[in-house]
Amino acid sequence: MSKKFDIFDILVGNSNDSDYGNKPVIIQGITGNFGSVHTRLMREYGTNIVAGVTPNKGGQSFEGIPVFDSVKDANKNFGAKISGIFVPAPFFLSAVKDAVNSGIKLLIAIPEHVPIRDAMEALEYAQSNGARIIGPNTPGVIIPSVSKIGIMPSQPFTKGNTAVFSRSGTLMYEVSYYLSREGIGQQIALGIGGDPINGTNLIEAFELISERDEVESVVVVGEIGGDAEESLVQYIEKTGFSKPVVAYVAGRSAPKEKRMGHAGAIVYGNYGSAESKISSYAKVNIPVAKRPAEVPSLLLKLMK
Amino acid sequence: MKLLEYQGKELFAEYDIAVPKSYLARNQSELSHITDKLQFPVVLKSQLTVGGRGKAGAILKCTKMEELVPKFTELMKKEVKGELPEVILIEEAVSIDKELYFSLFLNRGKRRYSLISSAQGGMDIESVENKVIQDISITGLTQSDAESVAKKLSLEGVTAKSFSNIVIKLAKLVREKEAELAEINPLAILKDGTCLALDSKIIIDDNSLFRHPELRKYVQISELQEQAEKSGFSFVELDGNIAIIGNGAGLVMSTLDIVTDAGGKPGAFLDFGGRATTETIYKALEVISKLSKIKAILVNLFGGIVRTDLVAQAILNAYQDGMISVPIYARISGAESEKSKKMLSNSNAKLYDTVEEAISSLVQYKELSK
Structure with missing residues (x-):
């Protein structure tokens, strides 16, 4: 569907x-x-x-x-x-x-x-x-300089050719702000939502832009909890998704079995851990930024 | 909300899932009231939210009366992963033929519940092989789902029937009590072939608690946690001495990571959510002020729509009221940041343009390593 x-x-x-x-x-x-x-x-x-x-x-x-x-x-x-x-x-x-x-x-x-x-x-x-x-629990979606439906501030976003998909609201603003500062605008920025289940998950978000030529690259802002990033990597492997992707994963230092603000941000054993997500990305050579501010330079490197 | 074993078993009993005969004791006087009723051997089980009780020696078997008090006292004093029990569950031992594993859990990726079962019970499910994993339709688990699992586990006759009954009842519990996870491990097959829940692990969806007044008695949060939640904050206490405050769970988590990378030790996580007003920031600082272990505070605020002078005012008020004295390192991007820097110039707080700059000053603060 x-x-x-x-x-x-x-x-x-x-x-x-x-x-x-x-x-x-x-x-x-x-x-x-x-x-x-x-x-x-x-x-x-x-x-x-x-x-x-x-x-x-x-x-x-x-x-x-x-x-x-x-x-x-x-x-x-x-x-x-x-x-x-x-x-x-x-x-x-x-x-x-x-x-x-x-x-x-x-x-x-x-x-x-x-x-x-x-x-x-x-x-x-x-x-x-x-x-x-x-969503639910999403900041919404913005098509920079056209329309926004949600609670995001407009200042961080500029029109361009990358897509930002984020499980966290403020990190979506933060990363878009850093991208915009480096001249990398966004075709779309979409909040997946911080809950355990999402109406549009990361794979479905990728499907929204996979055939859209105007989207030249994707930034995925993830966090601990669940296996959305791991499933995304399987999707990328299976479909041969070819646009450059840079990832970020928040919560590397969070303790296990503690809900870190978002209902979905919780690690049980290895399930949902940052290590699991980061090692998944490594399998398909997707660079993972250590800090939000590192995202633009990693993306620029891939776009060369 | 993760229930303690005995709480989960109370729910099991409510749903007619067989559990061993048991008693609770919070102290020796409560223990003395039940000793006459006990049929030895019994098992004493420390009631903890952390896992790994068995390996840590927090479950003790007691074959005769004389062992009861010493073992009870031992368990009450035994800390597991930093947690002490408030209550001990005392269960009559049962004769077990075999142990199974069964759980129902929210499968996030599939947006459905799934079940996992195995003929090998009693151990960590991640290490179990030959698991049966099955998705459950949104309309619920059916009798034939339950019977098919029993079949896959090669259960027969009275055992298959008893197992299927428990599966159906547990599914009803999960649906009605809005659990994210309900696990019975081990699920024992007794000598007579019937099944019984030897342990319970239930996690209730916190966001559903507003319509479950009957579960409210199980909510156990610290006073500080309660104060934070009343203000609409997400608050998690950690082991270190740096409090991290910000607007947005993801942002605070990412700040936690950067602080940890720089060698700092976070002692509190506080996300005050969408609105950065003078009042909210003041309240956030008030929560942090009650943690005496905190030696410095890092504020990371994504601005855009935030007026930084409102934040600066909250910080000034908190110092002037004597509520806090520890230094504050703040990254606040947004309107009026020059004015805010001036406002705070004579205080124990300092504003930085980037979070990296704030953190690199913070981790050099000498009191942190004392």
């Missing part, structure tokens, strides 16, 4: 679309603390937010954006395919169902602390209805 999913087509569109680079977006949880602050910032960046959703606040408006009780109500008028979810974690599952049932194809799921059982059910629901979730 994932191969056919074209995130650029949904987020930006074709150059002959009338709404090219201006695709309508709905924000679920628009009147909340987080939702309202970031709606303002996303709009400033150029994201076309056409409607907001907050149950029981239908009929109100937020800075000129109409608010509806549900995506179902909102999307009758707008036909949006993208939603940014800013609702509190206990309401995540119902927000996803509402969106998926109402024509949304791409859901950017910001909330942290979503129970795993709800996330599993939401991902299954989206997948079986042809929709895609990014």
Whole structure:
């Protein structure tokens, strides 16, 4: 299913679309603390937010954006395919169902602390209805200088030809900032999310850009916990993925069996350890930066 | 949240999974209340969250009454990987024919639960061969899944039936209590052919606890941890003497790595999350101030949307209120950084442009190696 999913087509569109680079977006949880602050910032960046959703606040408006009780109500008028979810974690599952049932194809799921059982059910629901979730617990996705849906600051990002995929929010900003400083812009920066299960995992993120010529290289910002990096290496081996890749893995010095901030950042035995990930990358000759600031120089070396 | 063995076994009992007859004792007086009831031999098991109890000698068999108090006292004093027990589980020994392994766990890559089983129980599963690994459909584990595992383990008759029952019940427990992992190792086959859970390892999804009031009695966190969580922070105490504070789990982890590479010893991990206001930073410093082992603080803040003067103000307030006295090394990129540097020029805090610069000054601080 994932191969056919074209995130650029949904987020930006074709150059002959009338709404090219201006695709309508709905924000679920628009009147909340987080939702309202970031709606303002996303709009400033150029994201076309056409409607907001907050149950029981239908009929109100937020800075000129109409608010509806549900995506179902909102999307009758707008036909949006993208939603940014800013609702509190206990309401995540119902927000996803509402969106998926109402024509949304791409859901950017910001909330942290979503129970795993709800996330599993939401991902299954989206997948079986042809929709895609990014997150939960993601900073979102940004197409620099076109649009951002999420909570990332815009300053670190510049337009260019690398893709940044990150399991951590701040490290996505940090690494993009270092890249931008060295003149390496980003075609896309996407937060995988810090939870144990992700709607779009590293392999699926790679599939989003594997056939896109504008993406010339990839930076993977990983961390301890799970086996996403190990699986990615298997994917790279199997498919012969040929664009240059540089990796970073946070948490080399973290103790075992301690959850390091992210629900997914925990090592059991060797499962999820930084050593396991770093030695996997070594098998396919992917350089691993020791510090975030080292990423650009490793990438420049590969691009020569 | 990782449950202690006896807590997991309480859940097993609730789900009608057979466990040995047992008692709990926190001290000698509690022990004296149960001695009359005990049928020897019994097994004393230290209740710890760390693994490797058996090898460390924290599980002791007791064949007669006279051994009970000395062995109990020995276990209460026995530290395993830095952890002392608060309670000892006393179980009546059972006659075992064979030991199996069984677990259900969240398979992150597959976004599903998977089961692992083996006819070799009682050891670390990573070292076990001939494992049966099977994915479970999102709709749950079925009777035929359970029976097929029993078959693969060559179980027959009453044992196959008893095993399948436990598998089904454990799957129900995992679903209803929202466990990331439920492991029975060893799962004993008794002389009469029925199965019984000799040990338990259960990890509950922390993010689901809000809808499990019945599990709240198992939550065991330090006062400091509780204070940090109330403020919305992620906080982990470590062994060293440098506290590391930042906005974002990944950023703080990466800072931990750079500090460790430079020879420093992190003593605390604190991620205060998305909003860097004067109040949040002050509260973060307040949590750290309660750890007397901390000799220096490193603040690593990814700015962009952060106003650094708000952070500088929090640091100044913390010093002025006498809350902290140790030096602070801070990397704060963002707006107003020149102003912030001036604000802190007469304090025990120093601002750096890069985290590498902050860390290389930090690790030279002499008090750290004393």
